[in-house]
Amino acid sequence: MRVEDPRLVTGAGRFAADWNLPGQLHAHFVRSDRAHAEIVSLETGAARKHPGVRAIFTGADAVRAGYTKPMHTLAFPGKGGMQTRAPERPALAHGKVRFVGEALAMVVADTAAAAQDAAELIEVQYRELAPVIAPEQALASGAPQLHESVPGNLSLEAEAGDAAAVEAAFARAAHVTRLKVEVTRVAPNPMEPRACLVAHEPQDDSYTFHVCMQGVTTLRRQMSVYTGVAEDRMRFVAHDVGGGFGQRTPAYPEYCALMLAAKDTGRPVKWVSTRSEGIACDTHGRANIIDGALALDRDGRFLGMRLDWVNDMGSYLSPASQGHVRNTSTCMTGVYRIPALYASYRVALTNTNPVSAYRGAGRPDVAYAIERLVSRAAAELGIDTAELRRRNFIPPEAFPYKTPTGSTYEYADLPGVLEKALKLADWRGYPKRRARSEKTGKLRGIGIATVIENTGAGQAAKDEVELELDARGHVTVHTVSKSQGHGHETTLAMIVADALGIPRERVAVRQCGEDRQHRLQGNHTGGSRSTVGAGSVCHIAARKLIEHCRGLAALELGVEPSQVDYAKGAFRSRESKRAVKLGELAGTGPVSVVGEGKFGSTFPNGCHIAEVEIDPGTGAAQIASYCAVDDIGTVINHAIVEGQLHGGVVMGAGQIFGEHVVYDLESGQLMTGSFMDYCMPRAGMVRAIRGAEHPTPSKVSPLGVKGVGESGCTGSLPALANAVADALRPLGVAHLDMPLTPAKIWHAVRDARKGGN
């Protein structure tokens, strides 16, 4: 049982929309129903007169306040030293709208219903402009232009690796496998809709936000950059956060608009998003097109790989847009020794909702591209897919391994992981299972993915954790990381309790506490980094607390610190055998220490093997079995880690089999704007995951842990797609882009059979 559970199973959790402040007003946003248009006029007169309305804000107010330049993180030089062209984005659209759902006005009223009623009275006149939705079209000449400051809709062109080396490798290759894939645009959809309640304090011109967030430091910095309000003038309150997956990281324009309203009206202003608003306006994930080629020699050894990316970022750069370029070049070699690598990136802007980090932030995308290429190469060459992988693994003795794109992998036992997975999945027994499926008229396929990913090192200078010991001998852990379901209160407490040798019940975890959030440095929870970062520092801080208290205990016991032993919450003098308990040292006031550390990336890796069974009559694919062997280093809490893997695998399955944000290519209208059309995974999608751990402790962390939050979907995207490809290959279907809906599979089977006849 997690520490978090008792309140969450009884309805006593406190999520963003559960907060209310006396005198609060309610905001409703007017959103664009056009994908690309000039705002000719905005008539707010009737709305202002509507009963209960207190104020209305438009793009002009956002511009006047200077809330126009959100932070972006594509802050590295591109090809030929190119600088990122980052468009402005007024917190409320001004002059022009660039995607369906973009907020252009905000009504503030006594009730949410009154605000919405009044919002309908606002009349917007548009002059429509042609939209461009597909990123490759946006980059073509003659495409409609979104921003004057971004010619050709090209925000950044970047590259990684060595183009000449790759060219040479391809020139001497015995075989080249080519595959262009799309990793589709999806909506992260954490179950808690976004909500934010902002209060302004005129005394010191400061703001308090009750908001769903992934941690205070990143959000605060981004909000400060966006609004120019100093970081020490902002406080953030979040207790329970209903999922994040990257989407709760950024500073959203709505929050800035609410600041305007709170200051102007002198009242707290609350906004609760609907799901439909969320699907349209909360940042999307993935949205990458990758044109790949893999060169192999006569023996099936990899010589070189080239990936040409088009990264669709939507209409504006989100503050977390770098992952699709950075993470995908960091782990571009995958788990393989590939002597020559080259990647090119073209970051495109389109008339769609901005794209940002989503569980993996590029890592699942690149794993998908590589693993599809490798499985396809194996099929083309008639080599067993597991054998081709085995032949090309980075061997255990080659670690630490410096990759051709400049990153260094710490360690991985790839053959060990693979063999364990093959055994778990009964790889050898597969032909029998396939035959059995065929007898019932089903197509069966098996898919394998061997993957590795860098976890987030974080942008903060260091991670800090404060431990506060009280007179009861209880310890409070203060951290600026923030669980959105990860179970920090349990895992971090276990780490501290373990280091101190005290029961977990005596350790409480406070995340982003108001009294600590400006004092402590650290990273938000994202990029699978919190146990590696905050968790490791919990351990370091606990050691520090022991040493600090040893001195206090020595004074108490009248001996030298070196004569004092610590165990299970008590210090004992070796001479007198007298003891003093931890709590007694805090008798005159709490004892506090701050631990710190800076940690690089860890490299969790694993092998996932999936089997699918397809009903050719309907095209429906069932996941018949799923096995996952993961090296995520030392495990603190097995149930939590297993839960992260389950969630990640099924999230990947959701994307492979159904999830897809679809815009109409002509009009730019959102076609999947609610759960009626956006296909969320449901119970039964993955019935069971047979899993096994294969830990090789990381040396990056004193705990030996590696990140785990994102590895599930990094493995499942390629494993499941490879399984479907394997099932369809005998029919002559070489590749299908996700989502592999029943309709898409059925069409492919029908067309293949037609062709065959």
Add this chain to the structure above:
Amino acid sequence: MAKVTIKVNGKNQTRNVEDRTLLADFLRDELGLTGTHVGCDTSQCGCCTVHVNGRAVKSCSMLAVQANGAQVLTIEGLAKNGKLHPVQRAFSECHGLQCGFCTPGMIMATVGLLKDKPNPSEDDIIHGLEGNLCRCTGYINIVKAVKMGAKLMRGKGKRR
């Protein structure tokens, strides 16, 4: 405006609300029972599931006035005398929740399911949870929790 009296978790509650007030908003805004969550606007996610006169329903798809005179059970009323309901216990013990946002609805839907099917098969459970979405767990541990909850309710679980 309508005067609405609903017996919520055993206690009569009377409020004057707009006719258009949803039962979910009545519970959350008027009574402060924020354990009932709203996760979508198309009646898909089931986060808002409560029991009205003993049946699991989606409180976001029902007006408060429709429940006038009814008995409503919310997640806050499930534990008795500080003792968790077996299904609440099972969700926790099976790690059937992560962020906890869908959990109240999942639990209320499960309690409803187990009324009709005290010993559900895995297919019964999957069919019975069609009206509830979870984004964190991948559902595997939720299905496990429903099985365990059923067992505990049938009195075959380990006692603690």
Add this chain to the structure above:
Amino acid sequence: MYALNYVKARSLEEAARMLASHPEAKVLAGGMTLVPTLKQRLARPSHLVDILQLAELRGIAAKGGRLSIGAASRHDDVATSVVVKKAIPALAELAGLIGDPQVRNMGTIGGSLANNDPAADYPAAVLGLGATVFTNRREIAADEFFQGLFATALEEGEIITRVVFAVPKRAAYAKFHHPASGYAMAGVFIALTRDGVRVAVTGAGPGVFRWKAAESALSKSLEPSALEGAALDASELNQDIHASRDYRANLVRVMAKRALAKLSGKK
């Protein structure tokens, strides 16, 4: 949701009176389609006239080869009714496939029919079984009742009171769920009635329809192969981001075969 007035009718007559005096009023039964529609501000009724509790609309009874289901019967009532299970098990099964448990606990057969969503399940059973829809004014044969996309023979202010089914010799329903909404992407109801074979299709077209070609094919042979040659004009089916016309046409054929297999006792 726009502001509106809620009225709980005490009798069918009062409900009819309310509807007559307020032209912008709407009938509220379970509300499983209506309330979400109102929440999205896609409708703006002045009044909602709640008829869910009316005794006149309640009750499920089988007598003399006929099964009568009150309009305010919830899907779950029908799905779990021993009377329905005995008389027309396929109807109980269909009711158990509608929406999800929470929806089945609120939604009613009358509401579903009056709404006539092109992807709803009940219309397939009502049309497939050639049932009769009784209202506060008259009785309407299923063949006349359904008139395409969200359109029915119901007049302004007319309220469905019950649906009466002639118990068929055998019947079966097969449904392919829409992966997101849970509605029918294609649902086929086949009934062997005293007047012959009836095949009704929901989800695939702009409204529920009888697949006459399949009916005549099956009247000759109940073998699945009989359906192979039955003509189905894909050009009249729905096409959207989820499924092409061709795919829907295929699903209709596949679901019809599955219904047929159930009918013949083969799973």
